[in-house]
Amino acid sequence: MPDLDVLVIGAGPAGAVAAWQAKQAAPELDVVLLERDPAVGSPVRCAEGVGDAGLREFATPDGADWAARKITRVIFLAPDDTEVKVTERDVGWVLDRTRFDAHLAAQAAAVGAEVLVGTEATAMSRNGDGRWHVRVKQRGVDEIYRARVVIGADGVEAMVGRWAGLDTRVPSRDMESCAQYVLQGIACDPDAIYLQFGDTIAPGGYAWIFPKGVGVANVGLGLVALKTDGRNARQYLDAWVARRYPGAARAGYTVGGVIVHTTIKKTYTDGVMIAGDAAHMINPLSGGGIVNAMKAGRLAGCTAAAAIRAGDTSDRRLSAYHHAWMELLGDDHLKYYRLKQALENLDDAFFNGLARTVNRIPQGKRSLGRIFAHALIKHPQLIPVAARFFV
């Protein structure tokens, strides 16, 4: 029955950074990182897009084997296929998540955290000894790990949060049902990401093309089931791909859920913190969660290390994690959520009109900020949206 200090459940970006930062902050502590799948970073349930600035806080993409493609252009597609190009410097990257997640886990291992793959946490309880007893299964054998602090970085299922008594439920309107193919042999700008909106394409979400290389891209969509005509996400994807890329080869396929909700009200309790997708930290507007997961993982890891050193891992002590998160990103998160809600009421006709308005702005002057400003003038119904965003 191993006794340890910090048990991180889930070796995605949140968990790997949590383990890495906890061990780096307090090398004398026993830090273990669990991954139920046979390998870190696989299967990939992700569109793999990430912003440049946030990524660089944790890893350097230039020349890295885990950075598949550098992105310098964003192309929006209106429902009627009108293209709107936006050029910003250093937009971001499309990652190879299998290699990237392995890189982060290697960072954790390099500072001395123990990484265990093929090891699944199946239950958790308190036993009056100040530790969480976590039932763990590895190669068919059950074991109990007794940890001072458990960090739940277990993604959309959020079982650690559930076992700890936190409310991890998601309302149906805040769940994006997603499906994605890796398509080979397609024609698209390999330095650009494409995003298409449309009620018949991806109701309540959007479709994307994120290039992995020349002629290869992650092609997928996310939608809200409440707004569909009864077909599921994969059926919507098949219809869109059949129209846009009928001859393309499907080299890969994945499905999953992206939670577009505000952060869980309480992301901690005695001896427990939850981070990343598990804590509903995905950006509600873009659906991007990798950077937020790493930032939360860093906060959780550092909080765990400091709390154990201070001999206090109580609910009150760990609340510092939640407050640090809310100060770092919580307000922006709420603004993005409100903007998402406002955009839900805008229909295809609006987006088609907006595309035409923006295309009248000279290409070189088409920053996201300018687009918004021009759009406000021509489309007054956007004003309440902007007000909620900027308030």
Place this chain on the structure above:
Amino acid sequence: MRRVTPAEIAVVDLAVCDRCGLCLPLCPPEALHLELNILTVDRETCTGCEKCIAPCPVGALDMVAYA
């Protein structure tokens, strides 16, 4: 724990289910479990609310009579 026995409960087609876990946080009574790469529905906890059915990206969940 449910108080009313539902007429129908959710059932999963394991040949279609991709084990993505999307359905778990949608379930108000927490009747869905994913362990050892198998999704199960707890027959005695499911209230038949159907919140898991439509959002499944591959349509692996359906309703059947609770017999």
